Amino acid sequence: MSMVYVNMFLAFIMSLMGLLVYRSHLMSSLLCLEGMMLSLFIMMTVTILNNHFTLASMTPIILLVFAACEAALGLSLLVMVSNTYGTDYVQNLNLLQC
Amino acid sequence: MNLFASFMLTSMFMLLLPIIMSNTQLYKNNLYPHYVKTTISYAFAISMIPAMMFVSSGQETIVSNWHWLSIQTLKLSLSFKLDYFSIIFIPVALFVTWSIMEFSMWYMHTDPYINRFFKYLLMFLITMMILVTANNLFQLFIGWEGVGVMSFLLIGWWYGRADANTAALQAILYNRIGDVGFITAMAWFLANMNAWDFQQIFITQHKNLNIPLLGLLLAATGKSAQFGLHPWLPSAMEGPTPVSALLHSSTMVVAGVFLLIRFHPLMEQNKTMQTLTLCLGAITTLFTAICALTQNDIKKIVAFSTSSQLGLMIVTIGINQPYLAFLHICTHAFFKAMLFMCSGSIIHSLNDEQDIRKMGGLYKPMPFTTSSLIIGSLALTGMPFLTGFYSKDLIIETANTSYTNAWALSVTLIATSLTAAYSTRIMFFALLGQPRFNSLSPINENNPHLINSIKRLLVGSIFAGYLISHNIPPTTIPQMTMPHYLKLTALAMTITGFILALELNLAAKNLKFKYPSNLFKFSNLLGYFPTVMHRLPSTMSLTMSQKSASMLLDMIWLESVLPKSISHFQMKMSTIVSNQKGLVKLYFLSFMITLTLSLLLLSFHE
Numbered sequence: 001m002s003m004v005y006v007n008m009f010l011a012f013i014m015s016l017m018g019l020l021v022y023r024s025h026l027m028s029s030l031l032c033l034e035g036m037m038l039s040l041f042i043m044m045t046v047t048i049l050n051n052h053f054t055l056a057s058m059t060p061i062i063l064l065v066f067a068a069c070e071a072a073l074g075l076s077l078l079v080m081v082s083n084t085y086g087t088d089y090v091q092n093l094n095l096l097q098c
Numbered sequence: 099m100n101l102f103a104s105f106m107l108t109s110m111f112m113l114l115l116p117i118i119m120s121n122t123q124l125y126k127n128n129l130y131p132h133y134v135k136t137t138i139s140y141a142f143a144i145s146m147i148p149a150m151m152f153v154s155s156g157q158e159t160i161v162s163n164w165h166w167l168s169i170q171t172l173k174l175s176l177s178f179k180l181d182y183f184s185i186i187f188i189p190v191a192l193f194v195t196w197s198i199m200e201f202s203m204w205y206m207h208t209d210p211y212i213n214r215f216f217k218y219l220l221m222f223l224i225t226m227m228i229l230v231t232a233n234n235l236f237q238l239f240i241g242w243e244g245v246g247v248m249s250f251l252l253i254g255w256w257y258g259r260a261d262a263n264t265a266a267l268q269a270i271l272y273n274r275i276g277d278v279g280f281i282t283a284m285a286w287f288l289a290n291m292n293a294w295d296f297q298q299i300f301i302t303q304h305k306n307l308n309i310p311l312l313g314l315l316l317a318a319t320g321k322s323a324q325f326g327l328h329p330w331l332p333s334a335m336e337g338p339t340p341v342s343a344l345l346h347s348s349t350m351v352v353a354g355v356f357l358l359i360r361f362h363p364l365m366e367q368n369k370t371m372q373t374l375t376l377c378l379g380a381i382t383t384l385f386t387a388i389c390a391l392t393q394n395d396i397k398k399i400v401a402f403s404t405s406s407q408l409g410l411m412i413v414t415i416g417i418n419q420p421y422l423a424f425l426h427i428c429t430h431a432f433f434k435a436m437l438f439m440c441s442g443s444i445i446h447s448l449n450d451e452q453d454i455r456k457m458g459g460l461y462k463p464m465p466f467t468t469s470s471l472i473i474g475s476l477a478l479t480g481m482p483f484l485t486g487f488y489s490k491d492l493i494i495e496t497a498n499t500s501y502t503n504a505w506a507l508s509v510t511l512i513a514t515s516l517t518a519a520y521s522t523r524i525m526f527f528a529l530l531g532q533p534r535f536n537s538l539s540p541i542n543e544n545n546p547h548l549i550n551s552i553k554r555l556l557v558g559s560i561f562a563g564y565l566i567s568h569n570i571p572p573t574t575i576p577q578m579t580m581p582h583y584l585k586l587t588a589l590a591m592t593i594t595g596f597i598l599a600l601e602l603n604l605a606a607k608n609l610k611f612k613y614p615s616n617l618f619k620f621s622n623l624l625g626y627f628p629t630v631m632h633r634l635p636s637t638m639s640l641t642m643s644q645k646s647a648s649m650l651l652d653m654i655w656l657e658s659v660l661p662k663s664i665s666h667f668q669m670k671m672s673t674i675v676s677n678q679k680g681l682v683k684l685y686f687l688s689f690m691i692t693l694t695l696s697l698l699l700l701s702f703h704e
Contacts, residue, residue, distance in 0.1 A: 020690035022683070029686070090682050 004046060011039040026081065026088040030074045037067040102148050103159050106180055109145040109188070110231070112137055113224050120217055130213045134220055135199040142192035152185045153569045160233055160297075171292055179233035179296065183359060183424055186570065187230050190428045193558065194348050194435045195223050200551040201439050202340035205446060215255065219344060222248035226349050230356065235284050235294040238357070242280065242321070245350045246273045252345065253337040265333035272330040276320015276354070283313035300363045307364055311371045314361055315378070322354030322408045325382040329628045331405050332389075335397040339442030342397060347404045347438055348431035355411045355423060362420035373503065376416025380506035380513075383409030385625060387516035391523070392621040395452050396441045399524055403478065404434055406513055413510055414493050417500050421573040426489035429563050433477040433485055436555035440471040443548060444528060447541040454524065459533035463541045466549060468529050470556050475521040477559045479592050480514070485563035490514075492576055494588035499577045511591050518595030526603045 015035035022028045045060050047053070078088055085092040116124075116134050124130060151157055162177040178184075199219065206212050225248060229241025246269075254266035286309050287294060291302045318324065323331035334346050345351070358365065358375070365371055383406045390402035407430050414423035444460060444467060445452055461468040473484070480490040494514065497507055543549065611618070623629060 016693075017690065020686040020693075022686070093682055 005043065008039055008043040008046070012036060012043070015039060022090075024089050024091065026078055026090055030071070030078065033074065034067070034071060037063070037071075041067075100151065100157075102151055102157055103161050103180065105144055106148045106159075106185075106188075107161065107178070109141045109148075109192075110224075110227050112141045112144070113220065113227065116220055117217065117224070125213055125217075128212075131199070131203050131216045134216045135196065135203065138192060138196045138199055138220075138223070142189060142196055145189045145192055148180070149185050149189050152182070153571070156571050158182065158185075162233070172288065172294065174234065174236055174294070176237065177233035177295070178231040180231060182421075182571070182573075183356070184231045186424075186428060186566070187356075188227065190431055190562075190566075191223070191226065191230070191349055194431050194555070195219075195344060197551040197554045198340050198344045198435060198439070200547050201343070201442065202338070204545045204547040204551075205340055205442050206338060215252075215338075218248060218252055218255075219340070222252065222345065222350070226353070229353055233296055235287065235296075238360075239280065239284065242277070242317075242353065242357075245345075245353060246270060246277075246321075249273075249334070249345050249350055252341040253334050255337055255341065259336070262336040265330070265336040268333050269330040272323075272327045273320050275327055276317045279313040279316025279320070280357075281313075283310040283317070286310040286313065296360065307368055308370065311361070311364060311368060312374075314357060315371065315375060318354030318358050318412070319378065320354070321357075322351050322412070323382075323405050324354075324378050324409065324412060325385055328382065328386065328405060329624065329631075332398050332401045332624070335395070335401050339397070339438055339445065342401070343435045343438035343442070346401060347434035351404060351408055352411070352427045352431075355408065355415065355427060358412070358415050359420045359424050362415070365415070365420075366418060372416050372418055374416075375412055376503055376506045379409045379412030379414075379416055380503075380509040381409075382406070383413065383513040384509045384516075387513040387520070388621050389624045390520040391516065392618055394455055396444070396454050396457075396524060396528060397438070397452060399454075399520055400434070400437050400441060403437075403517065403520065406517060407434070407478075409513070410490070410493060410510065413497065413506065416506070417497055417502055419493070419496055419574060422489065422493050422496065422576075425567060425570075426493060428566055429477075429485045429489045432555055432558040432562050433474045436470060436552060436559055437474040437478065439552055439555065440467050440474060443467045443543060443552070444471075447543065448535050448539050451535060451539075454527040456534050457528045458531045458535070459529075460541075461529045464543055466543055466552070470552050471529065472525060473556060474559055475525060477563075479518045479521055479595075480588055481592075482589065483564070485559050485561070488563035488567045491588050495580065495585065496577055498584045498587055499580050511587065514588060515591040515595035515598075518592045519599035522596055522599035523603065526600070531607075 015032045015038075018032035019029050019036065022032075041060055041063055044063065048056050048059070081092065082088050116130070116137055119125060124133065158181045160177060160179050160181075162175050164176040166174045166176060168174070199216065202215065202219070206215055209215060222245060225241050225244025227241075229238055229245060232238035232241055250266045250270050253269055254262050256262050284294065287299055290304065291299055293299055293302070320327045331346060331351065335342055337345075365375075386402045386405035386409065390399050390406065393399045393402065407426070411423045411426050411430075414420075414426065444457065444464070447460075447464060447467075448457060451457065477484040477486040480486045480494075482491075494511070497510060614622070620626065
């Protein structure tokens, strides 16, 4: 596989690690989620352009739309947590009650 | 070429002069009431001349002056119809108004706005004249609305009182419902006969005239307080007594009957309309006579008496006798206005006491008022050869000998005896017995304005019936022969009513019910009609509109069904279903370990 794809893949793995392993702020996992989306987008665009998949050219745009929606959802959850506790520390989410 | 039209138009123009003068100095000094009263007395004298001309030669005139506008094929002009009805009604109305103006110079003497009161009364009279002399429906409608508006202003004269404002508004609303009928008739005539002039309407042949006649009947129901649209008339007693005497006994409330009389050529052929009119008038006269029996306010009893007599006039139209109804209008004006003026005299003398349970024994301190009240009541009940006899007895005779609805006839006869009953009640409680009022009442009747005005109407109550009915040109022929028991029916019912009422009053004089009986409650609360009809329809329609517009659309569909229900459901479910402890970092870590492990294991697999 060419170097570009390996590079992209590594970026994706990095962001995945960042999403799954984080210390205290919920915001950092959201940011890593955005990073994953970004690397996926670039990978998809480069593949399509290199292989002249003209008909699939709209797929990156659709991916962007869905990424935006999920970012909004994630942010609203963050805001709800932050409203209740004042910060977004993960150790706050230990109560069973909403 | 005589001066018939000139005299009549002069007489009506004179009425406009005090209104025109109201911007000048004349309006601001305290001789203005006297000026208005003299103007009306001169107008009466001048209008008697065309009346005499009509009596002697039967001359009628239609005066069309000013072409106002033409809308495509409809020509509207200012036209006055001076025929049998107008020529006789105008002198009667002016005579009664003259007496009432003089009476209100005594009654409203201490009112600071007495000039405005007289101006309003004069404006009412002018609009009534417009109504009576109108030759087309548009001019009639102008007069119709004018009397409604002046009635509103005059009923709410003491506008600081909440009840007076409510009563004025009630009068306007009920009249408005009648106006819908009037406008229906006008629209029908415009669409089908292309005219609003009476001459063209009466000449044009048409098969089915039910719709406009129903509209006119509805208009008469509203204006003349027939059953269904009647509560405004007793409530209108909130106005000062001269207002009650002028508007709500002699002049305004007969406008509805007058409208039906004007359309008598159309009603002659329509049997359905006659039956409807007959039944409506019969139920009105009985119902209001029943309500009058247990009222305690002297003005309300006289108001219900007016309503009952109006029902009698509508019954007369229903048996196809418009001329008799008109005669009853003219004679009724005299004694009813006098009854109101005597009540006003009693009320003022007892320091504004209107409850008959607190009057009594007035026959010694107020002899003149007593005698005029008694003569007025006798004229009302149709005592032979007083005024009321000439119209009322003829009506009962004609009803008895005509081929008519038996229920309506018997109901009218019962109402005749009830008339005598409540008249006896007024006389018994207000005039006879021992005094039940405070001792320091300013009882006097030595003011010449009061005495002269009541005296004039007293003479009218005694002689006017004879004078009018012997001088008018012959119209429909009254029934000349009938069995003697039919001839004496009206008299017998009246005497029965008198005797029964007197016996009951004397027997139960100092007794009291522990609990009022159902019949008493029905009669005292006006048949529960205002209680039900003023509250139930309004509550229902307001509640229904609030439920459908606000609750249904806004709060249920737009708020509750999707957004609120989804959030509520989600929260409930998540609290029920979740059994996690919230160790998010551990979960993510395990996820990563699973991923790495699976990658390592699967990459070394062949």
